[in-house]
């Protein structure tokens with residue numbers, strides 16, 4: 001087939017990527033700022049700008065979303081303040097979300113301000129490059145890396161090295177800007193799989209061989225509207241110093257051989273299906289230039305998953321990390337400034353983010369702990385939220401996302417509060433909301449997952465959910481499945497109430513009181 005004929009058969013995304021690399025827009029930011037968002041070429045505006053982390057929002061035209069990269073979820077107080085200042089510019093339109101990939105997204109961004117924002121971020125050591133479309137997403141690592149006395153490996157440095165390789169130190173790297181589809185990487189060095197390794201395209205989990213530490217490699221995990229799969233073992237155990245190289249060769253294989261014809265079938269798992277895991281492993285070995293050792297017999301994920309909300313002693317004597325619950329991950333400028341201040345006054349200026357959309361302030365000395373816990377911000381961002389609130393995760397939903405079939409964050413908060421007012425809980429329950437089958441809110445990892453859908457009620461299309469159950473995280477993680485379809489949101493509360501009573505030992509408050 002001639003090159004021209006080949007191009008003809010490409011789908012629309014492959015075509016525009018072949019015509020002009022997404023990262024090229026990095027050199028056009030001043031021009032875009034000058035001409036305003038309405039005048040930008042549509043493909044640049046709606047798609048290519050995502051290569052610099054800027055997402056056009058059809059729901060709020062002209063007010064862009066900006067997705068950062070926060071490797072391992074580690075952010076300094078200075079960076080948090082710089083992020084907060086950007087959000088503050090936009091008044092009521094400005095806010096930020098902690099995402100399910102331990103990352104931050106900002107809202108309200110105007111294209112005319114973007115060149116300035118982009119250079120401010122660079123000066124603060126922040127980058128947003130390659131954070132959307134057919135790129136590698138934020139790389140997740142243990143949120144308590146370097147703090148946890150029981151960790152097996154501190155993932156921070158490695159996660160940064162992988163990000164630097166992929167993004168050319170945050171400047172953008174054309175080697176990896178035209179993947180067949182998005183790609184997720186996670187590295188965990190703790191015992192509780194704090195990063196949901198199994199739902200990543202490529203993940204590294206701790207395993208020992210003869211007392212030597214290394215990582216077992218798993219591949220192909222992903223969620224999409226049509227198919228969801230947990231990652232499968234590559235049957236490889238590698239030393240930490242090979243992680244960057246393995247990421248590189250897996251990405252090269254995905255880039256050069258990944259399926260591109262149908263976007264519904266382009267994630268890494270589809271290539272593994274086509275080749276078989278043995279051939280895939282052989283290709284990794286060939287490109288790596290050495291044989292892979294078989295996987296360690298067992299991995300070291302032997303703890304239940306922690307959510308890190310509360311006060312915990314660090315491995316460093318006399319220091320504590322405190323996990324604050326951020327309801328559905330939503331932050332406003334003043335919150336961000338206040339969090340930065342608390343990290344500086346009580347800790348060592350560092351802040352950590354978690355995949356549960358919460359944050360941690362580490363390195364608080366024993367002597368400062370009581371004063372920290374008395375800070376007014378902790379009334380809103382609690383260290384001991386109620387049971388359902390504590391385990392609540394929600395994707396963006398209809399407020400800003402044009403794929404959404406339902407409103408999520410506000411509805412989720414309201415419904416959880418209502419359930420907490422009528423039920424008493426004796427065990428944690430993790431409820432995840434996601435506004436459509438893309439599954440950004442990961443309903444498949446939840447005790448109860450709620451996926452937005454449209455339902456017919458009294459002859460009218462109304463907002464509804466499909467209910468997922470059985471997601472297990474941490475030790476023996478496995479995905480939950482859909483158990484009930486099409487519950488209108490307005491009828492959902494009693495359905496959840498019954499599920500909580502039947503499966504999670506919740507008790508109606510009156511009964512719980514009289515039983516005491």
Ligand code: SRM
Nearest residue numbers: 099100101103137222223224395396400401402438439440
């Ligand atoms: Fe996602 C697309 C938000 C984590 C699967 N995701 C989108 C877009 C960009 C769609 C859009 O353009 O509107 C959403 C932006 C909405 C907005 O304005 O915020 C969006 N995804 C999110 C976030 C913000 C949800 C959250 O509230 O935390 C998460 C950002 C993570 C980050 O920091 O990079 C987010 N998305 C996920 C996850 C969870 C994860 O990675 O653990 C998944 C499932 C895992 C996976 O990808 O395998 C996920 N998002 C998708 C998909 C389905 C991918 C597929 O292969 O089909 C899409 C749609 C697509 O890519 O075509 C999507």
Ligand code: SF4
Nearest residue numbers: 395401404435436440
């Ligand atoms: Fe948007 Fe759907 Fe992702 Fe929610 S799950 S953020 S509604 S794409």
